[in-house]
Amino acid sequence: MKAPVSTAVAIGVGGVILLGYFLPVPYLTNLRLLLLQWAVFLAAAALFVAALNLSQHHWVRLTNRHEAGTSGLLLIALWGSFVLGLVYPLHSAAVRGLFRFLILPIGVALLGVLTVSLIYAALQMMRRRPGLFSVLFLTTAMLILLGATALPGIGPIPFLSDTLRPWLAQVPAAAGARGILLGVALGTVATGLRILLGSDRPYGE
């Protein structure tokens, strides 16, 4: 068996966590919380390890002179932010300035570009893929958008804003999303069982 110790630890911890949900035994509950606390600390450490791994990757690119400018800039931004966060508190002007004038505008700009791209794709849809489903998709998108706003001088569009749009969002859209979530939930249960039974050992990779 590959990684027997890791498998035993994973099965044991998973069993304790699962039993703690069903059996109101104080000792079991405390043990479960202790294990979860360890998991939280491990996740925080994993985030730091991920940052180190990213830095190493870009350092290799920098030393190999493969897109060295981009990698160098990323390294400076990463470790500069890290040092800034360590030295200055969250409410300091330096950290606030970094967030307001760098992180926030970049994120918002990316979303703005995405908006333009989506509208452009909608314009091209009827040319690239004409058909019934394209018409249906475009019509639904337009109805949802119109229902979420108010026309100048008119206000909310009657029937569209108070009836059709909520129905579209809550019945067909929610039904599709819920179906996907049910599939995800079943997949999660199956994956959990596979890990608890030891047939799937992603931690041994």
Next chain:
Amino acid sequence: MANEQSETIRCPMCGKPNPAEEEVCRHCGARLKPLTVDAKARPTADSYPQAGEEIFDLSAAAEDPLSSLDALLSDVPEGEDLLLGEIDVPLPEEEGAPAETDALLPEEEAALAANALLPEALGEAKQTEPLPPTEAAPWPEGTPEEEALAEAFADAGAETPAAEEAAPEAEEALAPAELPSWLEAMRPVESVPEPPEEEAETPMETQGPLAGLRGVLTPLTAAMLNPEERPWVSGRLALSPEHKKKIDILEQLVRDEFTPQALSHPRTPGTQRILRWLVAAVMLLAAFLPLVAPAFRQAALPGSFPAARAAQTVVARLPQQATVLLAIDYSPAFSAEMAAAARPLLADLQAKKAHLVVVSTHPLGPALADNLLTSLPRPYTAATTLGYVPGGAAGLYTFARLPRLLFATNAAGHPLWTGAALARIHTAADFDLVVVCTDDPEVARMWVEQVQPLLGQGTPLLMVVSAQAEPLVEPYYETAPRQVAGVITGLEGGMAYAATREMKVSAYTWLVWNGYSWVVLAAVALMAAAGLYNLLLGWWEARRHPRQPLLLDDTADEA
């Protein structure tokens, strides 16, 4: 040279030349000349035991082979050698022979097996059991083809009528048959006869299946064992230029598999680039139009949002100086929409002097919360930022059960849970209200599944979500009992919340709302116009270039 070749024959086994008079190969011992049996010397049907004659009792031999062998040997006259070559080999069954000879009984099979164990002593064994009478079928005489067939039978060793007729004369001249050398060599080593003088020096194998054979394996010599004296053989392949070319191609293919290939970026046609810039320009114009032209500002509020009204009702029931857990779990890209949705709620909480305890499962959440709270008309100062909760669902569950365990002190090392608002907090259920601001349906689901069951009846859960998360969050509000007490969705949700409370909407919010409305109208107009244009264009092209029907037969082809 030709004479020399004619006097030597090559061994069919090892290929080495041997003198023509040799019967076996000098090198490998294989037979060089085929064994021939004189047809006249072959046994005939008369040489078989006749009815009433005694033959060797096979069944008895099977039961006790040694005693049967002793009985046989006692019948042999003294001084007469028993040769294996003198065994009477049974001939193929003749036509008309009894069926018993064809199908052997089990006892007979066992006897034959025992017979095989007996060595050459069986040559002249007396037969003790009579065999059933056999009568040979008459052989037809006539055509030359039949006579040729008879000769062929004779060559193959089969009994023919002619041989049968000649049997009385040949019986006298019956000679022992010669065995192949390999069969002779299979005998035990002790029984191998002394070799001729010229072969005496050839080493003989003493064990294994080759035991008794001479000259089969060449013994190693000192020269063979010395590496320096071995003949040098090059390990390099003689490659032709064609082979080298193919090897180069194969190496290149393998090398390319591990070499990252740059993605090809097809050049976008100029018209498409122009169209993209046109779309961006229209969007920007629509967003800034209300800003530069007051005529494009509208005073209409969005429609009714029952979930936002429910959220307002929950906040209205809050006591003064309540302790509220605020989760900021959205990404910076959605900060504008989320801030517009959360501001009326935060203003309401501020009016009730609620103390906020800020937490986030997003690494940038604390910074986003700071930005949100300080961007209010009156900065929200009654707030304690706990920080980032790692670990996803497990982290959330642990935080809801033991918030003091995860956050004992703040970043500066000062104790967190000492103030009047925080001293009574031990679990998430001790908060008066929990507000989750998120743009991600998965995060919203995580809060509902991991935290909400621990809150109890006294701590409602409110959601402030972006418009993209609404379809997945609203069902938690629609359930009975409600898992989420109220939902504020995006910009219009925030506006609806403010309208419900008859709060004064800030000028900035009105500006954003107007710009949002015009952008949405412009996008819908563009999509409708482009869709209609493309549909008409497709219809027109279909009329101009109708598709040809499939021609399935000749008639349609001619048509």
